[in-house]
Amino acid sequence: MDDHHTHQNLQSANYKEWPFIEAKKIxxxxxxxxxxxxxxxxxxxxxxxxxxxxFGEVARTSYVRTALAELAPNxxxxxxxxxxxxxxxxxxxxxxxxxxxxxxxxGKPLNAVPDPYGEFDSFxxxxxxxxxxxxxxxxxxxxxxxxxxxxxxxxxxxxxSLIMKNHKKIIEIFKATISEEKGANWSPFFPICExxxxxxxxxxxxxxxxTNEVSYECVQSPNSLILPCHFKGRTSIFDGHVKVGWKIDxxxxxxxxxxxxxxxxxxxxxxxxxxxxxxxxxxxxPPIGYKYELFLDEEGRKISKKIGNGVSLxxxxxxxxxxxxxxxxxxxxxxxxxxxxxxxxxxxxEYKQRLSSYNGEVDSPITIMKYKQIKDGSLxxxxxxxxxxxxxxxxxxxxxxxxxxxxxxxxxxxxxxAHNKQYFEELxxxxxxxxxxxxxxxxxxxxxxxxLDGYLKTFKAGLIELQENKTASPETVQTLAFDxxxxxxxxxxxxxQYLYQVLLSQESxxxxxxxxxxxxxxxxxxxxxxxxxxxx
Numbered sequence: 189m190d191d192h193h194t195h196q197n198l199q200s201a202n203y204k205e206w207p208f209i210e211a212k213k214i215x216x217x218x219x220x221x222x223x224x225x226x227x228x229x230x231x232x233x234x235x236x237x238x239x240x241x242x243f244g245e246v247a248r249t250s251y252v253r254t255a256l257a258e259l260a261p262n263x264x265x266x267x268x269x270x271x272x273x274x275x276x277x278x279x280x281x282x283x284x285x286x287x288x289x290x291x292x293x294x295g296k297p298l299n300a301v302p303d304p305y306g307e308f309d310s311f312x313x314x315x316x317x318x319x320x321x322x323x324x325x326x327x328x329x330x331x332x333x334x335x336x337x338x339x340x341x342x343x344x345x346x347x348x349s350l351i352m353k354n355h356k357k358i359i360e361i362f363k364a365t366i367s368e369e370k371g372a373n374w375s376p377f378f379p380i381c382e383x384x385x386x387x388x389x390x391x392x393x394x395x396x397x398x399t400n401e402v403s404y405e406c407v408q409s410p411n412s413l414i415l416p417c418h419f420k421g422r423t424s425i426f427d428g429h430v431k432v433g434w435k436i437d438x439x440x441x442x443x444x445x446x447x448x449x450x451x452x453x454x455x456x457x458x459x460x461x462x463x464x465x466x467x468x469x470x471x472x473x474p475p476i477g478y479k480y481e482l483f484l485d486e487e488g489r490k491i492s493k494k495i496g497n498g499v500s501l502x503x504x505x506x507x508x509x510x511x512x513x514x515x516x517x518x519x520x521x522x523x524x525x526x527x528x529x530x531x532x533x534x535x536x537x538e539y540k541q542r543l544s545s546y547n548g549e550v551d552s553p554i555t556i557m558k559y560k561q562i563k564d565g566s567l568x569x570x571x572x573x574x575x576x577x578x579x580x581x582x583x584x585x586x587x588x589x590x591x592x593x594x595x596x597x598x599x600x601x602x603x604x605x606a607h608n609k610q611y612f613e614e615l616x617x618x619x620x621x622x623x624x625x626x627x628x629x630x631x632x633x634x635x636x637x638x639x640l641d642g643y644l645k646t647f648k649a650g651l652i653e654l655q656e657n658k659t660a661s662p663e664t665v666q667t668l669a670f671d672x673x674x675x676x677x678x679x680x681x682x683x684x685q686y687l688y689q690v691l692l693s694q695e696s697x698x699x700x701x702x703x704x705x706x707x708x709x710x711x712x713x714x715x716x717x718x719x720x721x722x723x724x
Contacts, residue, residue: 205551206521207248207255213476214256214449218263228253228267229447229475230330231438234298234315236281238322240501240513240527241483245451247517248480250328252449254559258550267330268445269323273298273312274335274431276387278410295386295414297431299336312336322501326510335437338444340428347443347470348425351376351432352400354469358436361465365458376436380429381406383419387431390416400425435459439466442475451478454524455490481524488526507622508532509615511557515539518553532622536576543569570611572604578698578706580619585692585707585715589624591616601706634693640686641723646672647687648716655709666701690719 203209214226230245232238246269253265274297280287286304290311293301298312308314312334320332338344351358355376363371375392379402388410394403401424406416423429432440438459441447452460457479464474482490504513507529516525516535546554546569548562561567582597594616598605605612650668654660673683688697691712697703704712 203255203259203551205255205553205556207251207556208259208551210252210449210476210478211255211259214252215260215263217448217476218260223448224264226256226263226265226448227446228265229441229445229450230267230269231441231450232269232271232316232319233275234271234273234312234319235275235277237283237315238319238501239483240504241453242319243322243501243513244483244517244521245453245480246323246328246330247326247514248478248521249449249451251518251556252478254556258555258559267328268333268447269319269330270333270335270441270445271312271316271319272335272434272437273310273316274339274387274428275434276410277301277311278388278414291413295384295389295410297336297380297385297387300385326514333445335431336428339431342427344440344444345426347440348430348432349400350443350470351436351440351466352395352397352425354466355395355397357469358466361462362435365462375402376432377402377425377430378433379404379421379423380431381417381419382421382423384417386414386416389414396422402430435462436466438463439470439474442467443470443472447475449476449478451480454479454481478521480521484524484526503529504532506625507618508536509618512536512539514557515542515553518557529622533577533580533619536618540570540576544571544573568608568611570608572602572608572612574598574602574605574612575698575702576615576619578702579616580622581692581697581703582706583616583619583623584694585703585711587623589620591620594620597706597708634689634695636689637682637686638723640678640683641720643672643676643678643683644686644690644716644720648713648720651704651709651713651716655713660705660709662699662701662705664701665704666699669700691715 203212217223218226228249230249232242246267249267253267256263256265277290277294277296277298280291280294284290284304286306290301290304298315299310301311303309303311303314305314308317316332316334323330358376359371359374362374362376366374373391375395377392377395378387379390379392380387381390381404384406386406389406389408390404391408392402392404396402401422403422404420406419408416431437435458442450442463460477460479464477467474484490501513512532512535515538519535542552543554546552549555555562558567579594579598583594586593586597588594591613595605595609595613598612598616647669650672651660651665654664654668669684669687670680672678673680684700685695687700688694691700691703691707
């Protein structure tokens with residue numbers, strides 16, 4: 189590592205953005221231990237379709253890796269995306285088909301459950317492929333690792349022997365976190381039953397430290413759908429015959445793969461603490477950890493792969509460009525985030541503002557997100573300040589699905605759109621999809637204040653005057669609307685809400701001046717006339 193360059197970079201900027209703060213922690217540990225490489229890890233449980241939280245962990249870890257590359261460009265790094273595909277299938281995921289096919293295999297490791305889609309040799313192979321395809325579409329740099337391959341290939345054997353050597357101490361650590369009843373028969377090892385092939389139905393009855401084997405019996409019922417077969421046997425802890433429990437499995441990976449940094453959700457904080465203690469027993473320091481808050485659905489529930497709640501990866505990318513998903517993951521990971529579709533327009537406009545105001549500063553989300561493009565000089569910044577929310581409201585007002593019609597409006601309203609024509613031709617497809625698949629299904633009862641109807645006629649007369657004098661602009665229309673409220677002592681918020689209800693059938697929106705000029709004075713006047721006629 190080029191220490192001079194590292195220290196020079198650390199002193200040349202404040203680096204207040206969170207990926208740089210994390211990167212500096214890694215550098216301090218790396219320099220202290222004189223390490224020549226840094227290894228990052230992200231974990232994935234393939235018990236259901238990959239959801240947005242899984243993607244977020246890879247994206248956020250990649251941001252820290254990018255920040256480290258900026259601070260220490262000569263320090264090699266790698267990111268391991270690990271799939272825990274020897275975990276047992278405990279329930280039927282609600283968002284996958286063919287439950288009849290997989291229900292008979294409940295309790296078995298995911299690598300032994302059939303693929304419900306009929307495309308791969310196992311349930312986990314299908315889910316692993318889904319994850320890799322998605323990560324590849326974002327050009328993430330990672331090395332994929334499978335729990336199945338690592339256990340069966342003997343890669344974990346050395347670490348498993350250390351766990352066996354320290355199993356009594358590990359049991360004591362774990363007992364402190366569970367009930368006395370559960371702790372009485374707990375073991376770090378979960379054999380795969382030789383008769384029924386299930387995991388988590390087995391209970392270790394004896395640890396044979398001298399031979400690295402365990403005796404077990406298949407007698408436990410994790411739930412009413414998974415029944416034991418009551419087989420008794422003895423098996424090696426090596427080569428995939430057993431799996432260690434989740435909270436121990438983390439330490440197993442850290443030790444075997446030499447992990448230096450790992451993020452984890454708030455709900456896994458206890459697991460991280462236990463794994464820290466276990467890996468110290470195994471003779472290694474734990475990695476640097478970063479606790480992030482959870483992703484929630486619109487009702488405030490934690491997003492789950494099995495339930496399939498929240499916004500799916502496919503949905504997000506149907507309504508917004510990839511950059512927006514990346515920016516969402518970048519923004520404030522220490523705060524819980526709701527994943528409602530209604531938030532997408534705000535994030536698009538916020539990101540576009542960040543991008544358009546970017547001036548090359550190192551300590552910026554754009555630097556992290558667009559690092560490669562900045563380095564090779566290919567970063568393009570849209571010139572137009574056209575907001576996504578404004579385009580969305582235009583689409584709603586026009587009620588069209590033809591992107592060319594929308595583009596014609598944009599080009600007339602803002603000539604700078606022509607400088608980024610390809611960008612906007614791609615962008616307009618998202619609000620069209622958003623309108624068709626989400627907004628048109630949104631039920632909202634409007635409570636219009638008809639006491640303001642008379643002032644709408646004043647607004648109409650003002651628009652006609654601006655049209656005749658050819659002085660209409662976003663600023664003059666906005667001033668017209670505001671002055672009507674001021675001159676008549678109208679509550680400004682209620683007045684503008686009324687205009688949104690009449691013109692857009694919603695209670696909020698973009699600046700009225702911007703929308704009217706984009707939509708067109710003629711079309712706006714026609715809509716006002718339609719509303720006024722409905723009152724007669």
